[in-house]
Amino acid sequence: MFRSLASIDYRIWFAGALVSNVGTWMQRTAQDWIVLTALTDHDAVALGITMALQLGPGLLLVPVSGWIADRFDRRHTLMATQLAMALLGLGLGLIVVTGHAQLWIVYLFAVLLGIASAIDAPVRQTFVSELVSGANVSNAVALNSASFNAARTIGPAIAGVLVVLVGAGWVFLINAVTFAGVLASLKFIKPSRLMATPKASRAKGQLLEGFRYVRRRPDLLLVFVIVFIVGTFGFNYAIFTSTMATVEFGLDSAGFGLLTSIMAVGSVAGALVSASRDRPRIRLVVLACASFGVFALAAALSPGYWFFAAALVLIGFSGQILMTTANGTVQTTTDPRMRGRVMALYMAVFMGGTPIGAPLLGAVANTLGPRWALGTAALAGLVAFGIGAVWLVRYGRRQLTATGSLAAVGLDRAALAEELELDEVEARTA
Secondary structure, three states, rough: OOOHHOOHHOOOOOHHHHHHHHHHHHHHHHHHHHHHOOOOOOOHHHHHHHHHHHHHHHHHHHHHHHHHHHHOHHHHHHHHHHHHHHHHHHHHHHHHHHOOOOHHHHHHHHHHHHHHHHHHHHHHHHHHHHHOOOHHHHHHHOOOOOOHHHHHHHHHHHHHHHHOOHHHHHHHHHHHHHHHHHHHHHHOOHHOOOOOOOOOOOOOOHHHHHHHHHHHOOOHHHHHHHHHHHHOOOOOOOHHHHHHHHHHOOOOOOHHHHHHHHHHHHHHHHHHHHHHHHHHHHHHHHHHHHHHHHHHHHHOOOOOOHHHHHHHHHHHHHHHHHHHHHHHHHHHHHOOHHHHHHHHHHHHHHEEEHHHHHHHHHHHHOOOHHHHHHHHHHHHHHHHHHHHHHHHHHOOOHHHHHHHHHHHOOOHHHHHHOOOOOOOOHHHHO
């Protein structure tokens, strides 16, 4: 489960990222809280717009961000993006502390942070492949998710208490300081120990090559479709937890932060379960969609606070298995020369659906209530499961046995045969 930690560089990165992730979740919680309670009167649409503005650049900058990840030194690029996000946290913190915060200012900082994050995300995701050997990439991806969600168990709870004690502005300032952790880790990692990875060459059409590559990979297309559906309508956790906490249960910021942390317990468990597997499998992604839909429906029908909290643990567990396995599938089956651009597309599909889903779900929560918004998430999970199940049953074998298809997508025959439980003889026949 923890085999990637045998690498000293990965241990350094893991520690620094954990500190930074705690601060990131603190800021997310504080930002959601001030938009929902200080700058509006519990307006879920405003919260959805904030999320859309922060995640929208990831969709618009896909060709550029993926090309940057494949073309330039990832360590140096991460230093630049992490420093930019630290400065943005510092700036927003100073504005809030001095009492000059307005909704449009939060929107502006959300866009700027979204631009920095759009460049940072594919670089950070693919940087893992330089820290560990190829056989451990999937494990390292899962441990990264565990770190991210472990921070989610700590950060929101701390933020909820700090908002009550000292105000949201100080939470943003603390987050700016936590970026020192990941910047220090990048400084201490020795470039000479990093795994060599091929870089994209200077040639015409490199920015769009990622789109063409994914189009030739039906298995990746399935993963992208599932991630888009569930990511757009199912993973808007901030809207669900904040509106359920305030509207349904009448909680303050501490109660909201606690719910977010409770949900993260399930996410950490899901990431660790994924890390214990030898390799990611598409069928696990499909099954996780079904469990996510069922548990989201249970949350929507929750009779009380603690039943809802328990349902959140299960939502976090199944949702994290879905996303960690999908992420690992994309990274481990993609040509290393294309990994940055494909991961940029993946992150855009995952996070870029939020500009569509977050405002819509915010409107559903405002007009029909937060339980209906959760019901929409449940439906998204079940629809994604249906699409995945049909693909596996009707097209999985056909895609593998079609003449020349394996060579066309550049995958190892034995590995892909194992993925869909075909024997190697059948794959070699293809």
